[in-house]
Amino acid sequence: xxxxxxxxxxxxxxxxxxxxxxxxxxxxxxxxxxxxxxxxxxxxxxxxxxxxxxxxxxxxxxxxxxxxxxxxxxxxxxxxxxxxxxxxxxxxxxxxxxxxxxxxxxxxxxxxxxxxxxxxxxxxxxxxxxxxxxxxxxxxxxxxxxxxxxxxxxxxxxxxxxxxxxxxxxxxxxxxxxxxxxxxxxxxxxxxxxxxxxxxxxxxxxxxxxxxxxxxxxxxxxxxxxxxxxxxxxxxxxxxxxxxxxxxxxxxxxxxxxxxxxxxxxxxxxxxx
Amino acid sequence: xxxxxxxxxxxxxxxxxxxxxxxxxxxxxxxxxxxxxxxxxxxxxxxxxxxxxxxxxxxxxxxxxxxxxxxxxxxxxxxxxxxxxxxxxxxxxxxxxxxxxxxxxxxxxxxxxxxxxxxxxxxxxxxxxxxxxxxxxxxxxxxxxxxxxxxxxxxxxxxxxxxxxxxxxxxxxxx
Numbered sequence: 001x002x003x004x005x006x007x008x009x010x011x012x013x014x015x016x017x018x019x020x021x022x023x024x025x026x027x028x029x030x031x032x033x034x035x036x037x038x039x040x041x042x043x044x045x046x047x048x049x050x051x052x053x054x055x056x057x058x059x060x061x062x063x064x065x066x067x068x069x070x071x072x073x074x075x076x077x078x079x080x081x082x083x084x085x086x087x088x089x090x091x092x093x094x095x096x097x098x099x100x101x102x103x104x105x106x107x108x109x110x111x112x113x114x115x116x117x118x119x120x121x122x123x124x125x126x127x128x129x130x131x132x133x134x135x136x137x138x139x140x141x142x143x144x145x146x147x148x149x150x151x152x153x154x155x156x157x158x159x160x161x162x163x164x165x166x167x168x169x170x171x172x173x174x175x176x177x178x179x180x181x182x183x184x185x186x187x188x189x190x191x192x193x194x195x196x197x198x199x200x201x202x203x204x205x206x207x208x209x210x211x212x213x214x215x216x217x218x219x220x221x222x223x224x225x226x227x228x229x230x231x232x233x234x235x236x237x238x239x240x241x242x243x244x245x246x247x248x249x250x251x252x253x254x255x256x257x258x259x260x261x262x263x264x265x266x267x268x269x270x271x272x273x
Numbered sequence: 274x275x276x277x278x279x280x281x282x283x284x285x286x287x288x289x290x291x292x293x294x295x296x297x298x299x300x301x302x303x304x305x306x307x308x309x310x311x312x313x314x315x316x317x318x319x320x321x322x323x324x325x326x327x328x329x330x331x332x333x334x335x336x337x338x339x340x341x342x343x344x345x346x347x348x349x350x351x352x353x354x355x356x357x358x359x360x361x362x363x364x365x366x367x368x369x370x371x372x373x374x375x376x377x378x379x380x381x382x383x384x385x386x387x388x389x390x391x392x393x394x395x396x397x398x399x400x401x402x403x404x405x406x407x408x409x410x411x412x413x414x415x416x417x418x419x420x421x422x423x424x425x426x427x428x429x430x431x432x433x434x435x436x437x438x439x440x441x442x443x444x445x446x447x448x
Contacts, residue, residue: 043294043434047396050432054399064337064347067400067420104340106347106420116307119419146352146374178445179352179375181398232397233375233445234434265398 002079002134004273006086009136012271013074013095016140018103020269021064024055027208028185028266031241035183044236051231051264062103066181066265069105070142072096072124073202081134092138093122108145127199139206139270147184147263150176153198156255165190165257166220172259173224173240178233181263184240185209186224189258192248201260204244206268217243231264276430280328281369286391289435291442296430297393301330301372303424305351308415309359316366323414323423327367333374335420336410337400345410345426347400350374353392357381364388376445377437386441393433394444406431 029052036048058065074092078084100107100121109123110116152172156165169188176184189200213221220243230236241264250256277285279299289295302324304312315322333353337346353373360371361384369390374397377385385392396402409427416422436444 050396050399050402054396054402057405058347058401061343061401063340063343063401063404065401066398067335067337067347067349068351069337069347101338104338104346106335106337108335108420118417119421149352177376179354181374232394232434263398 001083002081003083003085004136006084006088006091008273009084009088009138010091010095010098012138012273013092013140014099014102016138016269016271017072017096017099017105018062020140020142020267021069021103021105022058022062023269024058024065025266025268027210028241028264029055031209032264035238035241039236039238041230041236044231044234047231047234064105065267066144066263067106068144068146069100069108070144071109071148072100072122073141073143074124074126075139075141075203075206076126076128077131077137078128079133079135080130082136089126092126093124096124097122136273137270138273139268141202141206141268143202144263144265147176147180147261150180150261151198151259153194153256153258155194156257158253158255160255166223168257169220169259170223170227173261174227174229176261177229180261181265182229182233182240183231183238183264185262185266186220186240186243187260187262188243188245189260190245190247190256191250192256194256196248197256197258198260200246200248201258204246205260205262205266207244209242213242214245217245279330281330281391282328283389286369287389287439289391289438291435291438291444293435295433295435297330297433298429298431299427301332301426301428301431302413303334303336303426304331305333305335305421306355307418307421308423309356311415313359313362316362326363328369329367330370330372331363331368332372332426336424337420339410343404345404345407348404348407349400350395350397353377360384364390372433376443376448382437382441382443382448385437385439389439391435391439392437394436395431395433403431
């Protein structure tokens with residue numbers, strides 16, 4: 001067994017808070033730059049320029065890319081050969097708390113969803129996976145709620161057509177419209193159960209944006225960009241930068257489809273211990 | 274580009290058209306969900322308000338914590354439509370302008386037209402860039418709400434796009 005202390009995990013999570021919120025992901029930056037170069041609509045081009053300038057200012061001045069530093073979502077892949085000395089969940093939450101405070105991020109978390117009350121930095125949402133090996137991979141996804149509020153889940157019949165599923169996904173983006181900071185990255189989870197489809201849709205946002213997309217993803221991206229919602233809802237070529245789909249085997253009686261949209265400030269950072 | 278200064282009396286905004294871009298300087302107030310709920314409750318109960326609504330500009334924003342040596346943290350706009358239910362009453366009480374992101378409902382557009390208000394967009398998801406246009410920030414009410422407190426901001430050349438003008442015309446085609 002390899003021993004990893006909770007203290008080390010806490011410190012790693014605190015550092016991720018700064019990295020994820022100050023430095024826009026390289027793949028996202030590349031996609032935004034491409035969108036800026038390709039854009040023809042003058043006003044929208046100017047908005048895309050502001051988005052790129054914003055990322056540069058955030059990096060230089062150590063300011064959050066977006067004031068909504070999210071509900072922090074931490075994915076912890078824990079090798080089964082690891083022995084954690086201490087309390088894992090407490091360490092992750094403490095790391096979030098310390099990091100968010102140190103880097104002057106936002107205290108957006110209310111302790112009770114109904115009575116609300118004064119907000120704080122934690123707790124975050126933690127997804128743990130037990131995997132092979134003797135390492136821990138920690139990923140922080142600060143998920144802003146402008147886009148999280150546009151999430152959708154639909155339980156299709158197993159006989160549903162691909163066209164019906166595509167329509168649901170495109171409609172979810174239309175429903176988000178100009179509100180959730182397009183151009184979006186659209187995460188989709190297909191299969192498994194209602195809960196797991198939703199986790200897959202969120203995990204799909206962690207995948208790097210690249211030219212390597214499936215036919216279904218390319219087709220959806222084309223359809224979404226045909227809506228001409230565009231940056232700030234003011235038109236142009238880019239309503240989404242990418243569509244990422246994750247699938248999982250499912251039950252003979254169902255076909256869950258979950259959509260998790262990210263704003264253009266798609267932030268995440270990882271570390272391996 | 275056109276520049277305007279607060280206070281925004283009717284004369285300054287009545288000729289602005291949906292789609293027009295401009296730069297705003299002067300005093301604006303942040304307020305989002307919880308602050309709106311409290312303001313509307315105070316109005317309904319006849320209590321006095323922590324800010325003068327007449328000709329005021331409200332910015333739908335909850336900034337990050339203030340980093341040392343800076344006037345404010347990252348401070349971009351939040352989704353405006355969440356404030357729709359509270360907006361008509363504030364407009365009726367003198368609120369002139371709102372700054373946010375995204376579209377507004379029909380009722381808000383009607384109220385904007387009726388009370389000769391105006392709704393602006395600013396660069397969404399660009400909180401670090403917009404922080405550079407805020408010269409001063411001071412909590413004026415509801416400090417217990419943390420990031421949702423009402424702050425008085427002094428802004429300089431804050432970039433805006435008119436989204437709903439005082440005649441109720443919208444920048445969004447489907448409105």
